[in-house]
Amino acid sequence: MKRLAGYYCFAIATLMLPLLFPDSYYVTVVGVTVCTNIVLAVSLNLLMGYAGQISLGHAAFFGLGAYSSAVLTIKYGMNPWLAMTAGVIAVTVLSYVLSRPILRLKGHYLAMATLGLGIIVHIFFVQADQFTGGPDGISGLPVLSILGYPIDSDLKWYWTFAIFMLASVLFSLNIAHSRSGRALAAVHGSEIAAQMLGVDTAKVKSHVFVFSAVLACITGSLFAHQQDFVSPESFSFFFSIELVTMVVLGGLGSTFGAVIGAILLSLLPEVLLVFEDFEVMIFGAILMVIMIFLPQGLFVAMEETFFRLLKRKSQGSADVTS
Amino acid sequence: MDQLLQFLISGLTVGSIYALVALGFSIIYNASDVVNFAQGEFVMIGAMSAIFLLKGGLPYPLAALCGISITVLVGLALDKLAIEPAKNATVVTTIIITIGASIFLRGVALLIWGKEIYGLPPFTGDKPITIGTATILPQNIWVMVGTAAAVLAVKYFFDKTIMGKAIMACSFNKKAAFLVGINVKQMLLISYGLSAALGASAGILIAPITFMSYGSGVMLGLKGFCAAILGGMGSSMGAVVGGLLLGLIETVGAGFISSGYKDAIAFFVIMLVLFIRPSGILGKAESDRV
Amino acid sequence: MLHVKNLNTRYGPIHVLKNVSLHVNQGEIVSIIGANGAGKTTLLVSISGLITPVSGEIIFEGQRINGISPAKIVSLGIAHAPEGRQVFSPLTVMENLRLGAFARKKASEQEIEDDIGEVFSLFPRLRERQDQTAGTLSGGEQQMLAIGRAMMAKPRLLMLDEPSLGLAPKLVEVIIKTVVDLNSKGTTILLVEQNARKALEISHRAYVLETGRITIQGPASELAEDSEIRRAYLGKDYRDISER
Numbered sequence: 001m002k003r004l005a006g007y008y009c010f011a012i013a014t015l016m017l018p019l020l021f022p023d024s025y026y027v028t029v030v031g032v033t034v035c036t037n038i039v040l041a042v043s044l045n046l047l048m049g050y051a052g053q054i055s056l057g058h059a060a061f062f063g064l065g066a067y068s069s070a071v072l073t074i075k076y077g078m079n080p081w082l083a084m085t086a087g088v089i090a091v092t093v094l095s096y097v098l099s100r101p102i103l104r105l106k107g108h109y110l111a112m113a114t115l116g117l118g119i120i121v122h123i124f125f126v127q128a129d130q131f132t133g134g135p136d137g138i139s140g141l142p143v144l145s146i147l148g149y150p151i152d153s154d155l156k157w158y159w160t161f162a163i164f165m166l167a168s169v170l171f172s173l174n175i176a177h178s179r180s181g182r183a184l185a186a187v188h189g190s191e192i193a194a195q196m197l198g199v200d201t202a203k204v205k206s207h208v209f210v211f212s213a214v215l216a217c218i219t220g221s222l223f224a225h226q227q228d229f230v231s232p233e234s235f236s237f238f239f240s241i242e243l244v245t246m247v248v249l250g251g252l253g254s255t256f257g258a259v260i261g262a263i264l265l266s267l268l269p270e271v272l273l274v275f276e277d278f279e280v281m282i283f284g285a286i287l288m289v290i291m292i293f294l295p296q297g298l299f300v301a302m303e304e305t306f307f308r309l310l311k312r313k314s315q316g317s318a319d320v321t322s
Numbered sequence: 323m324d325q326l327l328q329f330l331i332s333g334l335t336v337g338s339i340y341a342l343v344a345l346g347f348s349i350i351y352n353a354s355d356v357v358n359f360a361q362g363e364f365v366m367i368g369a370m371s372a373i374f375l376l377k378g379g380l381p382y383p384l385a386a387l388c389g390i391s392i393t394v395l396v397g398l399a400l401d402k403l404a405i406e407p408a409k410n411a412t413v414v415t416t417i418i419i420t421i422g423a424s425i426f427l428r429g430v431a432l433l434i435w436g437k438e439i440y441g442l443p444p445f446t447g448d449k450p451i452t453i454g455t456a457t458i459l460p461q462n463i464w465v466m467v468g469t470a471a472a473v474l475a476v477k478y479f480f481d482k483t484i485m486g487k488a489i490m491a492c493s494f495n496k497k498a499a500f501l502v503g504i505n506v507k508q509m510l511l512i513s514y515g516l517s518a519a520l521g522a523s524a525g526i527l528i529a530p531i532t533f534m535s536y537g538s539g540v541m542l543g544l545k546g547f548c549a550a551i552l553g554g555m556g557s558s559m560g561a562v563v564g565g566l567l568l569g570l571i572e573t574v575g576a577g578f579i580s581s582g583y584k585d586a587i588a589f590f591v592i593m594l595v596l597f598i599r600p601s602g603i604l605g606k607a608e609s610d611r612v
Numbered sequence: 613m614l615h616v617k618n619l620n621t622r623y624g625p626i627h628v629l630k631n632v633s634l635h636v637n638q639g640e641i642v643s644i645i646g647a648n649g650a651g652k653t654t655l656l657v658s659i660s661g662l663i664t665p666v667s668g669e670i671i672f673e674g675q676r677i678n679g680i681s682p683a684k685i686v687s688l689g690i691a692h693a694p695e696g697r698q699v700f701s702p703l704t705v706m707e708n709l710r711l712g713a714f715a716r717k718k719a720s721e722q723e724i725e726d727d728i729g730e731v732f733s734l735f736p737r738l739r740e741r742q743d744q745t746a747g748t749l750s751g752g753e754q755q756m757l758a759i760g761r762a763m764m765a766k767p768r769l770l771m772l773d774e775p776s777l778g779l780a781p782k783l784v785e786v787i788i789k790t791v792v793d794l795n796s797k798g799t800t801i802l803l804v805e806q807n808a809r810k811a812l813e814i815s816h817r818a819y820v821l822e823t824g825r826i827t828i829q830g831p832a833s834e835l836a837e838d839s840e841i842r843r844a845y846l847g848k849d850y851r852d853i854s855e856r
Contacts, residue, residue, distance in 0.1 A: 054413075054417065055412050108351075108413065108417075108551070109555075111357070113592075114595050115544065116386075116589035116592050117593065119544070119585065119586070120590060120593075123582075123583060123585055123586040127582040134559065164336060177495070237544075240420055241425075243545065244418065244421075252414070263408075277433055278433065280428055281425075281427075282431060283429070283432055284426025284427070284429050285417075285422070287420075287421065287425060287426075288404055288419055291408065291415050292404060292407050292408040292419060293407075294416045307404055408803075451752075484710055484711070484714060487707050488711060490700075491711055494701060494702055495700055496698060497662065497694065497701075498661075498694065498699065500682040500683065501660060502659075502712050502715065503682070503686030503687055503715025503765060504683075504711070504714050506683075507684040534654055
């Protein structure tokens with residue numbers, strides 16, 4: 001229970017927000033974006049943080065989910081849930097097939113391969129315009145309903161995304177503490193050491209890769225229905241970079257780090273709106289400064305400072321008693 | 323046959339640019355194990371500064387030279403302000419720092435030069451020379467000759483000069499480099515400067531053929547990275563071969579399949595190469611450290 | 613010439629050198645003997661600036677050099693042939709030697725050629741292999757190259773770290789003879805050796821370093837007679853070490 005105390009606070013805050021500010025733009029519009037980014041960052045963190053694999057193409061799976069839903073429902077009139085399932089199956093197969101050769105690579109080569117995957121998928125969205133609507137994208141997705149209840153208002157979408165996001169975060173927290181979580185951590189620490197301990201690193205890595213991709217894919221489907229519109233721009237190389245930034249900004253290997261990174265980076269454009277043309281420059285500067293001075297990430301740095309203070313305080317009181 | 327010749331001309335032209343960018347990648351990678359994702363921004367800054375200096379009334383050669391110098395200064399600043407302070411950084415961290423730097427530089431370029439696209443006039447006229455049914459622009463020749471000259475100069479620098487050897491020595495054995503009195507930080511600074519100069523030259527050479535804007539560096543940088551990997555990360559001559567090869571594959575692919583998928587073809591080839599021979603064509607394997 | 617005063621050095625949490633003081637006079641061969649892990653290599657890397665001491669002073673020819681960059685220290689006249697033959701493996705023998713003279717910005721091409729000639733006359737094997745890459749040399753040849761490369765800096769103080777480690781007895785003789793030769797031509801030498809007998813034979817003075825402290829010091833001939841040293845470094849233990 002104690003382990004998840006932070007999670008419960010976070011969950012209550014998330015669910016209280018619309019009750020406190022039911023009509024706020026920040027809850028119904030920004031809130032959904034934040035939730036989307038949290039799930040994506042958390043899923044990427046499973047791969048990057050726990051399994052220690054860099055991915056510069058995560059937006060591809062997000063996009064494949066979104067486009068499967070959009071294309072299959074609009075062009076082929078498929079049921080939204082069926083379309084989403086089809087997307088998940090396609091991404092599962094694709095990511096599984098790609099996982100072994102991609103994850104055999106290391107360091108810069110791995111970065112290149114995942115980056116290539118992201119770019120190829122993005123170009124496909126732009127070029128295959130008979131399916132995808134090309135650069136303009138497609139709109140007019142049918143309403144998604146859960147057990148007969150249509151999700152047809154901004155507030156209902158917020159609830160949907162909030163619950164989906166909270167479930168993903170809980171799942172990620174539990175994975176870190178499970179047997180497979182420890183296997184993951186072993187892969188991050190040293191692959192060779194993990195192999196000597198009998199962990200099938202290739203299998204573990206490929207499962208995480210597939211899982212991470214599928215989670216992004218489902219998020220994409222929901223995103224497409226919520227936005228009622230998809231275009232290639234949402235799934236570009238830059239978005240993949242933004243996702244990596246969220247994970248690293250908060251702190252690699254920490255679920256809450258990814259959550260905080262996602263929240264900060266999603267809110268950043270809202271803040272930077274004031275500066276307009278400066279947005280790109282400031283974004284780059286923040287990225288550099290954090291990585292140079294706090295390479296372990298904001299959340300992890302804060303956590304460490306907090307525990308150090310706590311320790312010093314308890315030591316101080318111990319001195320008094322002795 | 324003529325079509326093939328045309329492919330060869332365009333492929334080698336664009337391939338030359340990739341080669342210069344890739345060479346810049348491999349120089350920095352060799353000296354410090356850092357992949358500099360801001361390499362493409364060097365190309366953009368070189369071209370854009372030259373374009374605006376020329377517009378400002380400077381004579382063409384001087385504008386080009388100043389464009390290169392400005393880019394070199396940016397390269398030196400990148401090393402001093404972003405790479406040097408982050409010592410002991412992991413691969414992932416340095417990748418993100420340089421990505422941050424590239425976004426930052428693009429943001430600055432956007433502020434200074436806006437979103438419009440610009441071009442440079444050709445170095446010497448734009449009357450195409452016809453060979454059979456294939457045509458070649460004087461600028462194509464400039465690109466190839468300019469690249470060849472730059473590559474030879476770099477090769478001479480690393481093969482024949484003591485400074486070049488000293489930079490290589492840093493990558494082979496940092497401790498020993500210190501002990502023979504090589505200032506390792508200074509060598510790294512030189513490699514950033516050199517790499518920036520190569521990028522800027524690539525930008526100025528190609529700007530008369532393709533247009534430039536604040537965002538043009540991204541794709542060029544990524545393609546250069548592809549070329550460097552294709553040739554085997556860290557091998558300078560591999561980078562050049564990789565660049566030329568990538569240019570040819572892309573042009574032929576675009577010609578036979580579809581020009582819209584041109585960029586996808588390049589990345590597809592890279593992924594195939596990585597899957598089959600992860601160390602590139604001319605490179606050595608990157609081993610896992612225990 | 614070199615004065616080390618109350619030097620303290622740490623590797624992270626480990627306190628390696630504890631209040632080490634020693635001096636080397638112009639023209640001497642001074643050796644530092646001691647067991648593995650006593651801190652001999654740490655002492656040399658502290659002097660050459662690869663690690664910065666926590667406290668204490670290193671003074672070379674009247675100038676304080678701790679905290680100065682290693683490159684600067686080389687140009688002041690201290691060269692260090694490190695332990696474990698740290699040659700630039702992918703470069704040729706010739707290129708390695710030329711890099712040895714890197715800090716001598718003012719030297720003319722002719723001077724450098726002459727110095728290379730001198731290294732070659734000391735180690736004819738290197739002349740035969742001048743165009744081979746250093747990685748293809750045998751252990752002994754790499755050792756010669758490391759020493760030769762340090763000589764190329766034209767140091768007034770040459771520091772040699774375990775020059776005879778892992779070499780065949782015949783080669784050890786060659787190296788030892790070279791050290792004496794260099795010294796007679798005016799180079800001051802600070803020698804770190806596990807082969808204590810050989811080191812004491814050629815040295816003027818010596819220091820014994822034990823777990824980071826100087827425990828015994830004095831003229832080499834006296835130390836060679838010291839019963840404790842004989843037992844610890846020249847007796848059975850010494851044979852074990854040399855036969856490894």
